[in-house]
Amino acid sequence: MVELSHDSRPIIGRGPPLTAYFLTLAAISVGLMVADQRYQQIDRIRESMSTVIYPVQRAVDFPFRATDWVTGSFADRSRLRQENLELTARLRLANLQLQRFAVLEEENRRLRDMRAATAGIAEKVLVASILNVDLDPFRHRVLLDMGARDGVFKGQAVLDGDGIFGQVSKVNASTAEVILISDAEHAIPVQSNRSGVRTIAVGTGDENTLSLPFVTVESDLQQGDLLLSTGMGGVFPPGYPVARVSKVKRAGSTFALVEAKPTAKLDQAREVLLIWFKEPVFEAEPPATPVIVPPATDPQAAAPAAAGPTPPRTAAPATDPASTGGDATVAAPTANPTPAATGDAAPAPAPQEGAE
């Protein structure tokens, strides 16, 4: 009896049996997934594929951009005038605040220089626009129109005009994926501006809420408190607004239920800022520690506390280990020069931008 085969490919040159083919490809997929979770090398495959995909993303984005451009260029005069007036008024106000701020910043810089750590001051800012592309309805990710070509790196802080927006999670050649602070997989160390309470703000998957799960009932947090980034972890620059406490409920026995609303406009922003800054060096605070190594040898060792994921950290070629050891032993007893040395060593990420 002849059995009807479901494999209707031509008998000659039909390739491997269907099931074997299926199992092979399935094994490759599983291998890819495991590799993607574990190893960095797979990013190169993704990067090369994303160059193929880039025109598709651009094509999807194009009509929206075109409409924006058209409505922008044909906007009626009165509206532009209105907008102009508003902006002028806001600029005047901002300038007024800036005058005070400039003095404060100068003073701040001087004080920080004395501590040999000019940490957390944005040195280079790039404006990137968000591509009009939906990635996944259940994850808060957006795609920027800048990538490795523009110097974007994984773990880079992303801000908008009102506060911290997120961080770069994947870098392709000409695009970069950003994970928003409201994504359920994101957490950011914060500090209350009023009371100085330090905690961690975790995304909830809702654009208007961050949750602060590790706040005890006794801790001093109130509704309306502004939460600033602390700069710990080295990803975000310290002192930028993250969220405002919107709800505090002290019902439980140990932990209070605290929610905060992000200050950045996570669902409305069209343009965001990519930031390069000097990592804070927590090491510099206790003056002399014997582990300090001269700057030329290993910048990684200089800032162990700032474990920021900054790939472009260009590790200088290690010099002769014997001389290194000699320097270290010499440096250890003399307390003062070494912290200064670490302060210089820390801004290793993106030194070329730092010079601008």
Added chain:
Amino acid sequence: MRPMSMFARRLLYWLSMAAGLVLAIVPLPGWLDPVRPDLALLAMIYFVLTSPRIAGLGYAWLSGLFLDVLRGMVLGQHALGFLVVGYLTHKLQLRMRMFPIVQQAVIVMLLLALYHFLMFWIDGLTGHGFTGWVRWLPVLSGALLWPLVVALGDSLTRRSS
């Protein structure tokens, strides 16, 4: 009516796949976003049913891989989903072609449910788990859209004779 040439069918397959991929990332208003049907997957099922000689597992797998890159998911996730659905469709192909359209839509719904279960499972394993019921909506919208996909596909393959 002369049937389409093999080349034309191949071209049509890739064009509709590209269209499906574009529609997978086109911004939709918030409430519509979770309902978005997997058009690339439906197109793949349609081509496996109507022209199994060209729409093989390799095509299915590659389409899924492109979707992975496009949406920034774990590499291989959608590829595996597409592969499993493509394989099962190949297996069921002779039977499914005989079915009336409603029955076909029911089978497609089961395939979509399996696909989304697989995605859900891998999401969970890789730590992206989202457990709301909303994530199962594309199964329904996809099944409802199936007759339309068939009608569109049939008209496309016949016109260019």
